[in-house]
Amino acid sequence: MSRFALFSPFLCIAISPTLIRAQATHATARVQGNAEAGQASFQRHCVMCHAVTEGVKIVGPSLYGEMRGPHAHTAASVREIIVNGKGQMPALGKQLSDQDLADILAYLHKQ
Secondary structure (H helix, E strand, O other), rough: OHHHHHHHHHHHHHHHHHHHHHHHHHHEEEEEOHHHHHHHHHHHHHOOOOOOOOOOOOOOOOOOOOOOOOOOOHHHHHHHHHHEOOOEEEOOOOOOOHHHHHHHHHHHHOO
């Protein structure tokens, strides 16, 4: 058995808490969002798959009204999907800062 094989379980244990903390940072961040900055971030990261016009579907669903109305999603649930992905939606947590996420959520809240 190679030396790497002997130490690989320890390597996984040492890395795992770091990965968990990195995911938790986005999940618990409490940053004030700016809708105007969120529109710019949405244009850079989201518009290729999502519209904010009612009933318009590109690759993913329109995000119009996602955070308003009787069937609104919470900011926490939308943040979770953006950070970790869901279905065909890729995880963007490593690409976006806490400020980017807060800004996008502020923008979506107004749509």
